[in-house]
Amino acid sequence: MIDQFYADSIQQQFGNKYMKPLLIGEGAFSKVFKCQNELGEFVAIKVVNLLGIQPFIVSSLKNEIQLLNQIKNDNVIRLYESQESQSALFLVLEYCEMDVKHMMINYFDNKLPEDLVINILRQMVNGLNYLHQKNILHRDLKLENIGVMIKKEDFYQHKKLNNIHFQSIFQNGSYKLLDLGLSKKFLNQKNTKTLAGTLLNMAPEILQRKSYSFEADIYSLGVCLYQMITGEYPFDNSLNRKKQIKLIQKQNAKFQEIQNSNLRDIIQKMLNFKVEDRLTFEQLYQSPLLQSTIENVQSQFQNSLIQNTEFSILDDVKSIQSDVSIICPNTSMVETDVSFIQPNYMQNQSNYEKISDNQDISSEINSNQSFEEIQKNSFYKSLIDKPKLIFYKDCKFNQLIKRFNSLYDQFALVIKLCENFLDLISSIPQKLKYQNFEVQFQKYLEYFSDLLEIMIKH
Template identity: 30%
Template sequence: MAALLPHNRFGPYIGDEKIGQGTFGVVYKVTKEQQSNDTGQVVFYALKIVELAVDQESRERELVSREEDILKTVKHHNVVRFVDSFTQGKCVCLVMEYCSDGTLYTFIRKRESKLSEDMFVNFLKQIADGLKYLHRKKVLHRDIKTKNILLTTGYILKISDFGVSRITDLVNPSVHSIRMGTPRYMSPEVLKKQPYGQKTDIWSLGCTAYEMAEMHYAFDANREKEAITCIKNHRLPNFDGIMYCSYMKDLIKSMLNKDPEERPNAKQILKSLLGHECTTWSLPTSPIGAELPAIHKTSQVNDDTTQYQILQAAKRESTIKPYKQPRKSLEFASTEIQKLLVSKLDCAKGCDIVCGMKKYFREGVTLRDTLAKYQGSIRGDILETVRPLCAALQGTEQALDALNEAKNSAEASLSSSTDRID
């Protein structure tokens, strides 16, 4: 494997910090001599060095050349950007954009809690978008995994490491049978040395999605050999610990279908994610000891009116049924959501903002317009975290209004009935 070159110099680049290990090389954080951006800040790059061994020079050179060719042809915001390439001695150097927040693998395992459903959906959207682009460009990645997904500022994800990738044949793209990639993420067809195509990347994406949800490998056996056996025999991991909506769990399972033809393609996955936004809030037990129902929110694209299961239940309340218990549950849910909102806003005016939001919701102002009123008060980096909480609060406020209408209707009905009897 490549060692650090003399004087910390790599062609016109300087640096000495090792930041990663690729499939066939070591990656360093570097700067270019006398180069900065428009604001005068130093620009960093990621430089991958592959040292060509004498006995494997032709094979390694072929893989590096393939990675370079692919990087030069792809330009997408969710794919790492190619900058430069050169040779130095027996080493081939590839220069790419620097992603400051490391790998998705490290990000997941440093967390103390699992990804929220909204963050999970956001991340999966980005990976699927990048993969859709690659597949449209006829690029078969063959090693999609959390260690090959990089994060940069603003939680932007980038697919990286094209060392084992290849451009598929336009005439017959599904005839590859050479086993390439990382065993824990390999599809059954690859492990069985059967022909495979783009759907093998979808299987790997399913493994990656499961890992994002559960913070450990999908096929997490103690030994890699056991994990491979589970994949070959299609013994899927346990999904009971995933606290997302059933739609998300079903989507992950569909990517892990043993039949490649039954797996969705990247475009279908992205379309499903863009057309579905769902958050499940598991609330604490109520003071009276009854377990509250989770709040489910489902939004259609370009629809500002959010429908909630809990709101629908409130609307179905009959005028002759008790409404006190549903109201207590809703009020408790609303209180918990408000607490979460204030803590997530992380500003001195958090309580005032939440009170203002409740007022706007009661007046029928849409979620989008309500958030627009607070753009100057809510930091952009937490807006996506706050948005589903606001939507959930909107739902409970609407549901409380519906229960009030049910109460008034019931009282009016009873009053009218008593008048007729008298």
């Protein structure tokens, strides 16, 4: 009866938008249902009973909603929408068939093949580094909070196959960080002291009630990877926090059970007791485990850049293109000498006058497009349709007009650069997603936004 009450509340809240609710999970104050949307696609709807619930739990849920609304990454669970009634809170999320703990127990006798663990590692690095770039600390990384999304064609076949074929099915899967209820969004500070997380997955600095930061997530990820391979926690004394700390200090885990030496090295360094000795993302990206994949697709990325080199917008602007290295966030691992845009004023924001004020805007936007083609683009229409100001006899006024015309050209240039960056991001091969190039390019776009503000003020 209680389950039916929750299921009925979904229909009352959403009507026929989400159908065929099937209970797939539950907690003390919530239940999760698998539903189908109007296109027949599966979603997960988390229904939280707000009646009698403690305020801190509601706060945690609303924190999760707020953070998920800011996130768009292939390896972090996606929130489609959220709604609230007088008695319940509804979160409509991506549907994952299971979590990693369930996958281990039901398909792999509680120990995953190391090749599969390496694949999960790469995807978790993508999701976790993305969160950290957004100044979000997860704080509750554990096997239950890593979702497994299986491709449709694989999902319908896996029940017909024996265990020999399970690895290939899960090797093709997507792995997503779940449950951001305990996550922390840093604003001005970069550390916190709040005791949060799951004891056996907590970094030692949290257990010691010291100030901690992003390195704590790296430790928790190391615990998850160790568990995937051995089926055990690396340091296990959940009944006594002080003894747990001593176990971590001794670093006496069964690392020898990890066959792949590179993977063993990564996990050992992730589980370092001392924060300063713990593995960083920069060091992680330099690991052969990640570099081997990058080398195989590096030419694809270079081709993507070459195909998107419409950045020579002003022919008479000297040095508008320069060879730069495309660097992974927080790493010097991937370096390609690709011709890339770096306008003079990116190096010196005061050098605005280096752009010609007499150049026709139609040629500035794209030398390969006709003026009529450009006019069809509503993004530039407001700029193109408005003529530049003409000159008058007043010398001072002429200087103002000249200044306006110069800025006019530069605004068009910056807008075009932003559009090309967006096109470039969308063309990056999926295999490189875990390196978070999109986060790095977002910083360029933010730079251009700041640049426009400076131009307006001056």
